[in-house]
Amino acid sequence: MSRINAGVIGLGFIGPQHMDAICRTPDARLYAVCDADEAAARAAAERYHVEKVYTDWRQMIADPEVHSIHNCTPHFLHEAINEAAILAGKHIYAEKPLAQSAAGARRLISLAKEHPVALGLNHQYRLNAAVQEMKARLIKGLPGRPLMLWGRYLQESASQETDWNLKMENTGIARCINDIGIHWVDTACAVLGQPVTEVMAELTTHYPVRRGADGAEHPMATEDTGMILLRFADGTPGQLLTSKASNGHKNDLRLTVDCETYSMEWRQEEPDRLRIGEKGVGSTTMYMNARACQPEVRPFVTLPMGHVMGWADALHNAVDAFYRSIASGSWRTEAQPYASFEDGFRGMAFVEACVRSSKERRWVEVEQL
Numbered sequence: 001m002s003r004i005n006a007g008v009i010g011l012g013f014i015g016p017q018h019m020d021a022i023c024r025t026p027d028a029r030l031y032a033v034c035d036a037d038e039a040a041a042r043a044a045a046e047r048y049h050v051e052k053v054y055t056d057w058r059q060m061i062a063d064p065e066v067h068s069i070h071n072c073t074p075h076f077l078h079e080a081i082n083e084a085a086i087l088a089g090k091h092i093y094a095e096k097p098l099a100q101s102a103a104g105a106r107r108l109i110s111l112a113k114e115h116p117v118a119l120g121l122n123h124q125y126r127l128n129a130a131v132q133e134m135k136a137r138l139i140k141g142l143p144g145r146p147l148m149l150w151g152r153y154l155q156e157s158a159s160q161e162t163d164w165n166l167k168m169e170n171t172g173i174a175r176c177i178n179d180i181g182i183h184w185v186d187t188a189c190a191v192l193g194q195p196v197t198e199v200m201a202e203l204t205t206h207y208p209v210r211r212g213a214d215g216a217e218h219p220m221a222t223e224d225t226g227m228i229l230l231r232f233a234d235g236t237p238g239q240l241l242t243s244k245a246s247n248g249h250k251n252d253l254r255l256t257v258d259c260e261t262y263s264m265e266w267r268q269e270e271p272d273r274l275r276i277g278e279k280g281v282g283s284t285t286m287y288m289n290a291r292a293c294q295p296e297v298r299p300f301v302t303l304p305m306g307h308v309m310g311w312a313d314a315l316h317n318a319v320d321a322f323y324r325s326i327a328s329g330s331w332r333t334e335a336q337p338y339a340s341f342e343d344g345f346r347g348m349a350f351v352e353a354c355v356r357s358s359k360e361r362r363w364v365e366v367e368q369l
Contacts, residue, residue, distance in 0.1 A: 004091070004326055005031035005065055009057045009081060010072035011044050014095055014122075018070045019048055021316040027323035028068070034060045057081055061088050068118075068326070071095055075178070076170035079104050086111050091118040093322050096182060098344025100172055102352050102367055105345035109369075112341065118331035120322040123339035123347075125183055125253065126190035127317035129288040129300040129309060130266045130274040132337070134191045134257060136294035137264065144260025149192060149230075149238040151256055153184040154249035164210035164218050174203070174351050175222035180253075181242040181354075182347040185230075186339060187255055188240075192232055195346050200229040200363045201354035206245050228354060229363075251311075272309045345369060 006028045008015050015035070022030045034054035035041040045053045054060040057077075061069060061084050068091035071081045079099040085092045086108065098121055099105040112119055125131060137143055157163060158176075172178050189195055203223035210218045224245045230238035246252070253268035263277035277283045289305035290298045300317050303309050318338045325331040325338075349367040357364040 003027060003029040004323055005029050005067045006070060006323075007032035007034065007052075007054075007060050007063070007066040007068070008070040008072060009034045009060060010074070010077075010095075011035040011037070011040050012072070012074075015070070015072035016044065017312065017315055018072055018093070018122075018319065019044070020312065021319040022070070023048065024316050025320045025323050027327040028319070032060055032063065032066050058084065061085055061090060067091060068093065068323075074167075074170060075172060076100070079108070082108055083111065086115050086117060089115060089117060091322075091326055093120040093122065093319065094344075095122050096344060097172065097178055097348055097351070098341055099348060102345060102348040105341065105348045106369070109341050109345060116332070118322065118326045119341040120318070120336075121339040121341060121344045122315070122318060123183060123186040123190075123343060124311075124314045124318045125187045125268060126339060127300060127321065127337060128266070128268075128271050128314045129293065129297055129302075130271065130286075131187060131191060131255075132297045132300050133274055133286075133288065133293050134255075134264045134266060135193070136296055138191065138257070138259075139193065140294070143257070143262050143264060146192060146236050147258045147260065148236060149188050149232070149255065149257050150240070151184060151188070151254045152241040152252065153180045153254075154242070154246040154252040155180060155244045156247045156249055158206075158224050158244035159247045161207045162211050162213070164212045168210070168218070168220070168222075171222055172351070173222070173355050176224055176242055176244050177201075177203070177226045177228075177354055178222075178351050180244070181226055181228070181240065182350060184240055184242060184253055184255065185350055186343060186347060187253070188230075188238060189232070189343075189346070190339075191255065191257060192234075192236060194232040194234045194236065195368065196230050196238075196350055196366050197233050197368070198231040198363050198365055199350065199353045199357050201357040202227045203354065203358040223358075226354060268311075271311065271314065272303075272307075342369060
């Protein structure tokens with residue numbers, strides 16, 4: 001089968017990361033790029049030897065030679081582009097959030113049933129080898145029954161009053177949990193194999209008014225920090241602290257699963273290691289390697305032990321799995337390791353439940369498909 005022509009829309013931070021991942025994927029060909037900034041689009045096309053350049057995403061989607069779309073645009077554009085791609089019969093690998101609301105995500109899923117295409121959502125952390133190892137061990141029951149999941153996702157980009165930037169606009173009903181909190185939740189749900197069904201959230205806006213570099217004031221209606229209690233479908237409790245105002249923390253996602261026999265902890269900033277905690281013994285560190293991991297995890301172990309498989313490798317794992325599913329046709333009939341549009345709906349439903357819980361100061365059920 002010939003390679004699948006991929007087009008990337010949006011060339012900010014994440015777009016070029018998708019471009020790199022596509023170039024590392026045997027089943028895909030980076031065929032087109034699109035950005036409102038024509039100079040940036042042409043510079044990217046020249047660097048990556050891309051055949052076609054667009055400044056209007058509608059024109060890219062209409063191109064019959066573009067087979068798949070990578071939606072790497074700002075949040076407020078996601079839903080419209082995803083819908084247009086589905087209607088055009090293009091496969092889609094989209095950044096989160098899937099849509100502006102859970103209702104919008106549900107509508108996209110229904111639309112895709114009428115116009116079947118492969119649908120992937122970029123929750124790449126679940127494609128780290130250590131995360132897959134946690135999942136595989138839980139499926140086999142090796143650590144015993146999970147007792148609780150807990151962790152954090154901390155960044156420092158909004159810790160000061162003057163840290164305002166354009167990315168703080170058009171984020172939807174939430175900001176911190178909509179941007180990074182749902183990454184932690186997706187990782188936790190992927191590991192446990194259970195959706196979140198209830199939340200109790202405390203959302204805090206540290207600076208109701210922020211100042212830009214020019215001194216202009218910007219009222220803030222969304223949160224900087226979220227403290228959230230969770231309950232998963234099987235009754236397992238959880239806890240998440242997520243914030244964009246934690247100085248010294250660059251991209252600090254950590255997930256711990258405490259089980260009857262031993263605990264497992266993964267830290268995104270040390271992505272090639274899994275910490276195992278045993279009662280009466282202490283903690284040991286497992287470097288991910290093909291000899292020690294579970295057999296089903298080996299496809300995600302792409303380097304020898306000690307050669308760190310990091311953020312970009314997880315994105316490549318996800319993109320590669322997406323295109324392998326298209327090349328084989330397995331996207332039509334089989335569950336896939338990459339996140340689905342259904343997972344995108346669950347993320348939006350989680351965000352909406354957290355916002356409601358914080359306003360009403362009580363436990364709130366998370367909408368389910």
